[in-house]
Amino acid sequence: MRDYFAQIRPTMTFEIFPPKGSGDLASIFATVDALASLAPDLISVTYGAGGTSRENTVEIASQIQNSYAIPALAHLTCAGNSKEELDPVLRTLSENGVKNILALRGDIAEGEKLKDFRYASDLISYIKSRYDFRIFAACYPEKHIEAYSMEDDLRCLKEKADCGVDVLISQLFFDNELFYRFRDQAKSIGIDTPIVAGIMPITSSSQISRMVSMCGATVPEKVQKIIRAFGHNSMAMKEAGIAYATAQIVDLLATGVDGIHLYTMNQPDIAKRISENIRGILYSLRVKRG
Numbered sequence: 001m002r003d004y005f006a007q008i009r010p011t012m013t014f015e016i017f018p019p020k021g022s023g024d025l026a027s028i029f030a031t032v033d034a035l036a037s038l039a040p041d042l043i044s045v046t047y048g049a050g051g052t053s054r055e056n057t058v059e060i061a062s063q064i065q066n067s068y069a070i071p072a073l074a075h076l077t078c079a080g081n082s083k084e085e086l087d088p089v090l091r092t093l094s095e096n097g098v099k100n101i102l103a104l105r106g107d108i109a110e111g112e113k114l115k116d117f118r119y120a121s122d123l124i125s126y127i128k129s130r131y132d133f134r135i136f137a138a139c140y141p142e143k144h145i146e147a148y149s150m151e152d153d154l155r156c157l158k159e160k161a162d163c164g165v166d167v168l169i170s171q172l173f174f175d176n177e178l179f180y181r182f183r184d185q186a187k188s189i190g191i192d193t194p195i196v197a198g199i200m201p202i203t204s205s206s207q208i209s210r211m212v213s214m215c216g217a218t219v220p221e222k223v224q225k226i227i228r229a230f231g232h233n234s235m236a237m238k239e240a241g242i243a244y245a246t247a248q249i250v251d252l253l254a255t256g257v258d259g260i261h262l263y264t265m266n267q268p269d270i271a272k273r274i275s276e277n278i279r280g281i282l283y284s285l286r287v288k289r290g
């Protein structure tokens with residue numbers, strides 16, 4: 001199996017989420033089948049995001065790694081977990097050959113108390129001290145929604161990166177200029193960890209409102225215009241979303257991004273269209289970098 005990031009730049013990775021509740025896994029593996037045919041460099045599996053179940057992340061990531069021979073990235077959160085609860089999860093992932101963990105604090109439900117880990121950096125230090133995983137972590141081009149200022153958030157990001165993060169994956173954004181500004185700021189304070197750009201194709205106006213209220217991403221006038229014009233027409237909206245995400249990615253690739261992480265929303269048809277649009281460019285960049 002290829003060694004992710006050691007040889008390949010820029011990377012193309014996909015994110016999926018497990019079904020809600022105890023849910024039937026057949027549909028998620030149909031999604032993985034379709035995504036696997038696009039030969040991504042890695043597929044990541046969320047953990048408890050947006051109310052999805054936590055117990056299936058290990059099973060899905062392990063199958064991606066072993067049955068599909070695609071490097072898997074398992075997300076894990078401080079929220080909802082003590083050391084005792086996380087150790088068996090980490091051991092199983094390791095035994096199943098999963099080499100990559102995205103270590104997150106997680107979103108905290110109202111009234112929820114964190115157990116042994118307060119910040120993602122605590123979880124990263126713990127995993128680094130006991131296990132041998134490649135560590136990914138989250139970063140926020142428009143600052144984390146709870147952070148007081150961009151400067152504070154960047155200072156925390158530097159501390160987190162210094163705990164031994166191998167790759168940072170960004171929160172979704174619709175304005176590339178904000179990503180470039182963030183990348184420059186991160187570099188200027190000594191963060192030299194590769195930063196992969198998280199891209200979520202717009203598929204409906206309700207999806208945008210939900211995401212923006214969750215993460216506070218700026219919706220540029222161009223995107224607002226698309227929503228006004230096509231929000232009532234699902235087919236046109238989907239086409240416009242694919243075109244917008246493609247243009248964002250082409251611009252990012254032209255500006256030397258380390259990688260693209262596509263939030264697929266478990267919609268492989270959209271991932272396929274975008275992958276096909278950028279395949280030639282990605283290939284030419286990879287050839288250039290050897």
Ligand code: FAD
Binds near residue numbers: 046139152156160198
């Ligand atoms: P942290 O890095 O811990 O930061 C959280 C906040 O605390 C920030 O405001 C930061 O500035 C501040 N902070 C950090 N360290 C310190 C410190 N030492 N002192 C004071 N303040 C500090 N959520 C899920 O539940 N499941 C998922 O699978 C999931 N996947 C995600 C994937 C990606 C790529 C991204 C970008 C996000 C994902 N999330 C997921 C959401 C994420 O859990 C939330 O954004 C969460 O609110 C913050 O997580 P974090 O790991 O960035 O937290």
